[in-house]
Amino acid sequence: MKNEDNALQIEPVSSVMKVFAILAALAEHKSLGITELSQIVMSSKSTVYRFLQTMKMLGFVSQQGDDDRYWLTLKLFEVSSKALEHVDLVSLTEPYMTSIGEQTKEALHLGVRDGDGIIYIYKVDAQYNLRMQSRIGGRNPLYSTAIGKVLLAERPDSDIRQTFENIDFIPSTANTHVSVDSLLVELKAVKNQGYGVDNEEQEEGLRCIAAPIYDRLGNVIAGLSLSFPTLRHTPEKFEKYVGLLQDATTKISEKLGYTQKP
Known part of the structure; x- marks a missing residue:
């Protein structure tokens, strides 16, 4: 039974965990910049930037013009x-x-x-x-x-x-x-x-x-x-x-x- 339990254990996917960490961080603040986010989720700025751009494309995150700050949209609420x-x-x-x-x-x-x-x-x-x-x-x-x-x-x-x-x-x-x-x-x-x-x-x-x-x-x-x-x-x-x-x-x-x- 122990072996079966071990077989059912699934390793977490780091990229998915980072996405949810970003969402959680943005939920706690009105808006955050890439530098702040990278420190909170303990990832490089380039990694956080790539995630944010994908989330922005999907409508979960918004950015005003070229401003460095991002915030959550109401998509998650929907x-x-x-x-x-x-x-x-x-x-x-x-x-x-x-x-x-x-x-x-x-x-x-x-x-x-x-x-x-x-x-x-x-x-x-x-x-x-x-x-x-x-x-x-x-x-x-x-x-x-x-x-x-x-x-x-x-x-x-x-x-x-x-x-x-x-x-x-x-x-x-x-x-x-x-x-x-x-x-x-x-x-x-x-x-x-x-x-x-x-x-x-x-x-x-x-x-x-x-x-x-x-x-x-x-x-x-x-x-x-x-x-x-x-x-x-x-x-x-x-x-x-x-x-x-x-x-x-x-x-x-x-x-x-x-x-x-x-």
């Missing part, structure tokens, strides 16, 4: 805020997902946008033997998922076209959208009705319904979906599922500070 938002979102959403899962016995997913796709940040498995192969951290396309559709539905057409400008629409089934034009037509309906549907577009024999979750500014930040095999579909169940999802997402959105009913 990154940490997104992470905290997801943590809060899961804790807020989990009870509703559990409740809907108990009522329907079907699978539920909480997903957020990640570039040109969605990523699942929480899920509740179906209570039936037939289960989806999805996992927390798994990705799927925006254009073929119910969650992806509610994340896109309130965006301007120009933004949506730009998102898919260099994206190939890969048909997972015969029902998958193959162009942004056909997707835009459906997104107008999604916006009007307040929910999106994956009609066997991602996986044959599987349907999904999703409703949007709003933040305090009225932006759609996530989608809550319920998935079920087409063999268990009935119009009555469909209406019930839509109602359950919309009721849950309305309450979650209100807890996030959204005052207008989606």
Whole structure:
């Protein structure tokens, strides 16, 4: 066991440690020059300069003109805020997902946008033997998922076209959208009705319904979906599922500070 523990030990990467040392130093001061920073992080001026220029290029550090002084931007705050938002979102959403899962016995997913796709940040498995192969951290396309559709539905057409400008629409089934034009037509309906549907577009024999979750500014930040095999579909169940999802997402959105009913 001792040998296994030693094998799992990972040597720290010195360059990464220096980057975080620079970030920590800048966080403690309004601004710092290269000479001061090099003394604090115990590295040469040339090394600190190279790190700062990369961090500046990535938007984490700012510099006024040719001034020798550097300071942190709000980029780190933005990154940490997104992470905290997801943590809060899961804790807020989990009870509703559990409740809907108990009522329907079907699978539920909480997903957020990640570039040109969605990523699942929480899920509740179906209570039936037939289960989806999805996992927390798994990705799927925006254009073929119910969650992806509610994340896109309130965006301007120009933004949506730009998102898919260099994206190939890969048909997972015969029902998958193959162009942004056909997707835009459906997104107008999604916006009007307040929910999106994956009609066997991602996986044959599987349907999904999703409703949007709003933040305090009225932006759609996530989608809550319920998935079920087409063999268990009935119009009555469909209406019930839509109602359950919309009721849950309305309450979650209100807890996030959204005052207008989606």
